[in-house]
Amino acid sequence: MQPNTEVTHGDTRGELQRLVGRNLRRVRLESSTSQDTFAAQLGYARSYMGDIERGVRNITLKSLEELASRAGIAPMALPVPDDEYGHGSG
Amino acid sequence: MQPNTEVTHGDTRGELQRLVGRNLRRVRLESSTSQDTFAAQLGYARSYMGDIERGVRNITLKSLEELASRAGIAPMALPVPDDEYGHGSG
Numbered sequence: 001m002q003p004n005t006e007v008t009h010g011d012t013r014g015e016l017q018r019l020v021g022r023n024l025r026r027v028r029l030e031s032s033t034s035q036d037t038f039a040a041q042l043g044y045a046r047s048y049m050g051d052i053e054r055g056v057r058n059i060t061l062k063s064l065e066e067l068a069s070r071a072g073i074a075p076m077a078l079p080v081p082d083d084e085y086g087h088g089s090g
Numbered sequence: 091m092q093p094n095t096e097v098t099h100g101d102t103r104g105e106l107q108r109l110v111g112r113n114l115r116r117v118r119l120e121s122s123t124s125q126d127t128f129a130a131q132l133g134y135a136r137s138y139m140g141d142i143e144r145g146v147r148n149i150t151l152k153s154l155e156e157l158a159s160r161a162g163i164a165p166m167a168l169p170v171p172d173d174e175y176g177h178g179s180g
Binding site for chain 1: 103105107152154155169171
């Protein structure tokens with residue numbers, strides 16, 4: 001990735017990964033599962049899952065697909081806006 | 091990113107980046123702009139833009155946000171499914 005100029009339209013950068021984190025957390029809490037158990041079920045380290053839920057991991061599109069696949073939901077269910085979560089997602 | 095086990099539910103991996111590429115192409119063609127001009131307008135190298143349109147770049151969520159910001163559309167307009175493109179996106 002090699003953008004030459006830094007153009008931002010209001011600093012929403014990182015909002016997508018925070019949104020993915022909030023939605024992942026919703027998926028986990030729907031089954032009342034702890035982060036430890038959920039990470040183990042999906043085959044990820046607990047710290048990795050915690051980072052994603054807190055929105056501090058700038059994951060790639062393929063990692064998003066893999067995460068959704070392991071969680072048994074559609075990839076598009078993770079970056080869905082908060083107010084649309086649960087409407088026909090996964 | 092450090093998944094320990096490779097679990098895939100049918101090999102759709104990479105579909106999200108291909109979808110982003112198709113949608114970016116749609117955005118570009120809506121203004122009848124060539125890849126060269128569009129890349130220049132957004133401040134990216136032509137090869138980078140071509141890779142993204144062809145869906146061969148596994149970009150990160152922040153790169154997706156930056157790309158959408160430069161293209162003047164909402165980040166969520168890029169990974170939207172083909173049949174939903176244009177419905178209240180951007």
